[in-house]
Amino acid sequence: ITVDLSKNQTAEQRAQEKEKVVEAAEDMVVDARQQIENKKFDEARDEIRATIKEKGLSDKVQVTEEKDYLLVTLESEVFFDSGSADIRPDSMKLLSSLAEILKSIDKEILISGHTDNVPINSTEFKSNWELSTARATNVVGYFIETAKMDPTTFTATGNGEYRPIADNATAEGRQKNRRIEIKILK
Numbered sequence: 001i002t003v004d005l006s007k008n009q010t011a012e013q014r015a016q017e018k019e020k021v022v023e024a025a026e027d028m029v030v031d032a033r034q035q036i037e038n039k040k041f042d043e044a045r046d047e048i049r050a051t052i053k054e055k056g057l058s059d060k061v062q063v064t065e066e067k068d069y070l071l072v073t074l075e076s077e078v079f080f081d082s083g084s085a086d087i088r089p090d091s092m093k094l095l096s097s098l099a100e101i102l103k104s105i106d107k108e109i110l111i112s113g114h115t116d117n118v119p120i121n122s123t124e125f126k127s128n129w130e131l132s133t134a135r136a137t138n139v140v141g142y143f144i145e146t147a148k149m150d151p152t153t154f155t156a157t158g159n160g161e162y163r164p165i166a167d168n169a170t171a172e173g174r175q176k177n178r179r180i181e182i183k184i185l186k
Contacts (some may be wrong), residue, residue, distance in 0.1 A: 087136035099147030116174035133158025
């Protein structure tokens with residue numbers, strides 16, 4: 001940034017030059033903050049991947065990075081018994097590990113529950129939609145109540161069978177469709 005504050009300038013020209021300097025400095029601060037946030041996000045992504053690998057869940061938990069978010073997809077069978085929204089006790093260690101990582105980045109987190117299209121046969125849930133919503137809400141509840149994360153960063157949604165990622169005509173496809181998605185916004 002070059003600034004000409006010579007005596008030949010008018011007061012208005014000097015004020016404009018000073019304003020340019022201030023704007024440039026503010027832009028530099030914003031850029032620096034963004035670089036720090038990006039670095040934290042990249043570190044969190046790498047830690048999440050390492051944790052999943054360490055726990056031997058690479059075939060049941062996928063991490064996908066998109067332009068505006070990081071998506072952690074958890075197969076439901078790892079976290080829930082069939083037809084249940086209760087988090088399995090053996091899955092809580094992974095959720096605790098994820099919570100510690102997520103605390104470091106302080107970003108908005110969307111938790112989405114999904115099911116396959118097989119009608120549910122349960123007295124507790126009238127539909128797959130209710131089951132998927134309860135599962136997402138229970139994951140959010142775990143992060144807030146047990147891991148003591150900030151509740152203002154979370155949104156829980158249930159999608160039932162209406163957003164499949166695989167063909168519900170096969171057992172493998174239905175298994176992929178039964179999932180929890182944790183979307184961490186950049």
